Amino acid sequence: MHIRLINPNTTPAMTERMGACATRVAAPGTRIRAVQPADGPVSIEGHFDEALAAVGVLDEIRRGEEEGRNGGAGVDAYVIACFGDPGLLAARELTAAPVIGIAEAAFHLATLISTRFSVVTTLGRTVVIAEHLLRAYGFEHHCRKVRAAEIPVLDLEEDADGAFACIAAECRRARDEDGAGAIVLGCGGMADLVDRLRAETGIPVVEGVGAAVKLAEALHGLGLGTSKHGDLAFPRAKAYAGRFSYFGA
Numbered sequence: 001m002h003i004r005l006i007n008p009n010t011t012p013a014m015t016e017r018m019g020a021c022a023t024r025v026a027a028p029g030t031r032i033r034a035v036q037p038a039d040g041p042v043s044i045e046g047h048f049d050e051a052l053a054a055v056g057v058l059d060e061i062r063r064g065e066e067e068g069r070n071g072g073a074g075v076d077a078y079v080i081a082c083f084g085d086p087g088l089l090a091a092r093e094l095t096a097a098p099v100i101g102i103a104e105a106a107f108h109l110a111t112l113i114s115t116r117f118s119v120v121t122t123l124g125r126t127v128v129i130a131e132h133l134l135r136a137y138g139f140e141h142h143c144r145k146v147r148a149a150e151i152p153v154l155d156l157e158e159d160a161d162g163a164f165a166c167i168a169a170e171c172r173r174a175r176d177e178d179g180a181g182a183i184v185l186g187c188g189g190m191a192d193l194v195d196r197l198r199a200e201t202g203i204p205v206v207e208g209v210g211a212a213v214k215l216a217e218a219l220h221g222l223g224l225g226t227s228k229h230g231d232l233a234f235p236r237a238k239a240y241a242g243r244f245s246y247f248g249a
């Protein structure tokens with residue numbers, strides 16, 4: 001199967017790292033193509049960045065669907081590799097393939113291996129975004145706390161050792177203070193830290209990129225894709241003015 005992994009921010013190094021993490025856990029028959037929008041924030045650290053990034057996500061879904069229609073290898077599933085799951089429901093309207101957000105995927109897996117988990121994310125200002133998702137997805141009572149390592153997202157690229165130390169310290173606090181049986185990493189850019197953090201904390205650590213890839217494979221294997229009955233049906237045919245005209249009928 002072919003999975004299109006979309007990094008909603010526009011930092012190629014992060015796209016590459018997440019693509020490598022996805023490839024490492026993918027099944028032998030799964031091909032991963034990691035992409036990012038041409039336009040948008042270099043990192044996603046709040047509501048404004050998320051809103052802009054969502055348009056880039058939709059562009060990449062449209063591009064994937066178009067490749068499939070124009071004789072290219074169709075996309076069997078999409079992964080939105082940003083912990084805010086930007087544009088998730090809108091993206092699901094654009095395709096009959098599964099679209100998996102890394103936050104939703106990580107929450108699901110964490111509930112299968114623990115009765116309570118905590119989230120460790122980047123900046124304090126993004127905590128409320130994870131809290132909104134927990135509520136929206138129905139995992140609020142499973143999560144003990146959403147913690148922030150208080151690092152800018154791009155420190156994961158530019159100061160990897162410093163970022164790791166902050167994240168590991170917050171993971172230890174989650175283990176010792178929250179009564180959490182597992183930890184969810186709250187940023188796509190943390191995906192390649194998961195083995196070191198598992199070793200550091202001694203408890204299960206779930207990262208969303210791998211979780212989303214395996215859930216996409218499971219859905220594909222069961223012949224399940226996004227329902228086109230009801231609110232996730234393809235958008236009604238209409239014109240879109242100005243810069244979004246390419247979405248139009």
Ligand SMILES: NC(=O)NC1=NC(=O)NC1=O
Pocket residue numbers: 009042043044045081082083084121122123126153186187188189
């Ligand atoms: N909470 C986060 O740090 N989310 C993210 N911002 C990004 O640019 N990628 C993420 O996963």
